[in-house]
Amino acid sequence: MDVYDLKNHIIENPEHIVLILEKTGFYNVDERGNEYRCARKKGRNPTSVKVNKTTLGATCFSTNLKGDLITLVQNKLGLSFPKTIKRISEIVDYKSEEEYKPPELPFGGFYKKIRKLSNTMDLALETYSDDILDQFVSVPNKLFYEDGILPLTQSLFQVGYDSVSGRITVPWKSLSGELCGVMGRLNKKEVNDEETKWLPIISFPKSKTLYGFVENYSSIREKSIVMIGESEKHSMALASKGLNVGVSLGGSFLSEIQANHIKSMFPKKSLVMMDEGLGEEHSVEIANSLKFENFFENEVGYIFDRENQYLPKGSKMAPSDLDKSTLHLLIRDCTVWI
Incomplete structure (x- = not known):
């Protein structure tokens, strides 16, 4: 699932914004120029939420949320990032690139550029269940801690340890949130010429995603x-x-x-x-x-x-x-x- 192909699909069909808002529990959705306004809860201020049609930028004044349509829905439903993407896709009946042929795109071709890129390069990454990480010990690493990476942060990024290779494990996620690879870092400060500091434990093309x-x-x-x-x-x-x-x-x-x-x-x-x-x-x-x-x-x-x-x-x-x-x-x- 390409997150920004999905966003482009929604931008090309702004009526989907209304559908997403109504299906995820927002009320009194009203079109006002280049944005939609609505209430976060029934009977509340009908202008407390706004979503921009051309960027999907979103603000919720009642919760002080500033983000986009994805983070707005994520906050409302309390879902993870991947589950939010899946829920939105289901609501708008989003089809893959092969099934969906778009009309002329907005923004002077910016999203068109992304779609062209989708056509010329395989954006799909092989993904895996997070259960694969169970083979590693889920524990904060002292070496990373000494480098200023707190245990809570290590937990957030699912840092672990592979006793087989003797390496710190650093999982990578695809752009839609699924596990797509694992890098391994030698668990020691000094690395000699015969050793490689970083090696993939589960290989993947880094150029197709972004860590963090x-x-x-x-x-x-x-x-x-x-x-x-x-x-x-x-x-x-x-x-x-x-x-x-x-x-x-x-x-x-x-x-x-x-x-x-x-x-x-x-x-x-x-x-x-x-x-x-x-x-x-x-x-x-x-x-x-x-x-x-x-x-x-x-x-x-x-x-x-x-x-x-x-x-x-x-x-x-x-x-x-x-x-x-x-x-x-x-x-x-x-x-x-x-």
């Missing part, structure tokens, strides 16, 4: 900011600092699939936070690919510690490795907005 996307989706939509980094630890370290807005690429390159899904969340600010040692031009290229060309204004920037004031030269440190106060200074002093 599912776990942080609601927070990214609410705060309208996303911080993009390289490794899985980027998203977990930020979350341990109370910054649940990180997504990780699983490397230093941003694929077109990843870029389009980041942009599809319509963040007002996107901040590229690559590891020390990577050239500035690389961050510039990634940042440029996250800038909207029209119809939606967003700020995109990248961190580059030119004088190595906060990230020591040759350290290959990630910005998220810094403590919260130092990270704040790094962002303040070393962010370049394009």
Whole structure:
């Protein structure tokens, strides 16, 4: 299930917004210009909820929710992200790409670009039941804790331990929330030349998903900011600092699939936070690919510690490795907005 193919389907058929709201327990749905207004509960203020037709951005004044139609329904029904996607798909009778042929698309071709990408590249990932994770020990890892990743965060991201390979297990989710792979990290600080720090325990193409996307989706939509980094630890370290807005690429390159899904969340600010040692031009290229060309204004920037004031030269440190106060200074002093 491609989340943003689903969102595009709803945007192309705005009457589906009404259907989704009514079927999930909202009342008095009324069209007002470019948005729908309704009540969260029967007999309540009929304008307390609003949903934008062209972006699916949503606000619920009675609960202070700021997000999109997905997070609005998720909050109302108390479902997980994958179950929310499934419920919405059932309501609108959503068909797969092969079964569904769209009319002309909005937004100057932005969603058309995503659909074209769907046609030329296989977006589907092989997914698995979470029961597979039962073969690993579900326990917080001391090595990660010493690196600033709290036990609660490790639990949220389902970090475990594989006694067979002696590696810390880090599950990856597809963009719709299903388990699609597991990375394994050697459970020791010092790694010699004959050893590989990270290896896949369940292989998958990282370029087709984003680490932290599912776990942080609601927070990214609410705060309208996303911080993009390289490794899985980027998203977990930020979350341990109370910054649940990180997504990780699983490397230093941003694929077109990843870029389009980041942009599809319509963040007002996107901040590229690559590891020390990577050239500035690389961050510039990634940042440029996250800038909207029209119809939606967003700020995109990248961190580059030119004088190595906060990230020591040759350290290959990630910005998220810094403590919260130092990270704040790094962002303040070393962010370049394009």
